[in-house]
Amino acid sequence: MVSFPTVDKCASIGKEKHSVVADMDGTLLRGRSSFPYFALLSFEGGGIFRLLFLLLNSPLAGLLYYFVSESAGIKVRATGFVQSPAVLVGKNKADALKKAFGETQPEIGLGDRHTDAPFMALCKEGYIVPPKPEVEAVTTDKLPKPVIFHDGRLVQKPTPLSALLIVLWIPIGFILACLRIAAGSLLPIPMVYYGFWALGVRVTIKGTPPPPAKKSIGQSGVLFVCSHRTLLDPIFLSTALGRPIPAVTYSLSRLSEIISPIKTVRLSRDRAADASMIKKLLEEDELVPVAMVNRMSMFHGTTARGWKGMDPFYFFMNPGPAYEVTFLNKLPPELTLSGGKSSHEVANYIQRVIAATLSYECTSFTRGDKYRALAGNDGNVVEKTKVQANE
Structure with missing residues (x-):
């Protein structure tokens, strides 16, 4: 398996126009769990009953994630039909990257787990975001563009506990x-x-x-x-x-x-x-x-x-x-x-x-x-x- 340096070794100077391919959970986002993402989609797209269904499926999704495969756990959390090529994990993610970029090779690939290695290997440079030490969220003044718009019903990030409280409270x-x-x-x-x-x-x-x-x-x-x-x-x-x-x-x-x-x-x-x-x-x-x-x-x-x-x-x-x-x-x-x-x-x-x-x-x-x-x-x-x- 290819070994990649940690992201702190990546110098940003002179790379302003480089294309970056990055995983979401644990890389772009500090949280490594995909539950909040699927909980938000479930509630906003399907309402309280779909969120309840996601909560009931979470123990099974966790078992599949850790004992079978990451892809199997995510498929259960999707709580709906998944269009081909299904969940983009491992080789599927690399194939999707090839389809999107063709013969062009992205400059930088960022990931946070071993299943990200296939798509990172297709990039000119690859870096791993380690789970520790935990980093602080980027402050508003340091974002490339100001965050102005927000839409959605939920005030807090829907963690498993907060999602359960929402279902019980509604x-x-x-x-x-x-x-x-x-x-x-x-x-x-x-x-x-x-x-x-x-x-x-x-x-x-x-x-x-x-x-x-x-x-x-x-x-x-x-x-x-x-x-x-x-x-x-x-x-x-x-x-x-x-x-x-x-x-x-x-x-x-x-x-x-x-x-x-x-x-x-x-x-x-x-x-x-x-x-x-x-x-x-x-x-x-x-x-x-x-x-x-x-x-x-x-x-x-x-x-x-x-x-x-x-x-x-x-x-x-x-x-x-x-x-x-x-x-x-x-x-x-x-x-x-x-x-x-x-x-x-x-x-x-x-x-x-x-x-x-x-x-x-x-x-x-x-x-x-x-x-x-x-x-x-x-x-x-x-x-x-x-x-x-x-x-």
Whole structure:
């Protein structure tokens, strides 16, 4: 068997344009177990029952992995049909590399176990990543590209123990989520804060909420501009204010509309019409930025690929979900449209203020850019053509 030097012997200087072929578990990732990868795919692709099936299969997969072959153990963990050439281990991985590169020889091959030797031998240089000493994760500032987008329901890495806790908690969490949603939908808005508190949902209010406008004496309304965390932002904003406020949104599922305790105003998705509407909103005398932060320990309350109707349920299924609502200072007159600023300048300024409060970094990504990166579409819903009654 070919012996390879350890990866610390690999000098990166002068190899910026070299092609690198690397194993994933234990090489690119610090963890050597493939369970989190398959658990994530099982839950996101097949739901709780497929994750349960993976958990039940794990003891058998472990026995096959250590006493039969690595390939046999991984096949069991796949919990589904595997397309040819099946699991890429050993010779299969080397064959796949030949097919991908042809006669071209990759410069560097990285692996962490003896079954990686066949594909590493096809590279000009090969290096082994030893299991010890354990290395620290690469910090964000040292990554080749910034990590901006994330999509998925699970907050923590699904280890066998955390996956078991998720499977056991979901039936309890779903019942609890239904109770919490019912409290938010059925209780009067001034009582929702206390209803949430009794059911384990914490709402922290910072800053000074503006009082309701007195239209009898000619006071204009207040436009609250929030950082969009989940579909529940306007509901928790209303909870913090103690009064219902309408929310402007791109789209909501029918289920979300039914359970929403506040009025929602849909944007038309027509760029000109929506731009005109938003410009009118920004002409309000009082613009108040609101920084929203939510904390979840088990499930993310938003997703780009999944069904949006389940977003509120996943958020409220967390054992102790929390929302922090920070009311910032209203914009001074000279920074509004009436002060001579354009709608783009006002929107960008509000974005910077909220980002500074939350310690975020602003980007130039539009809503369409984000959806294309996460879901492969521009986030627009194709309207169904209306069928005439006589057709």
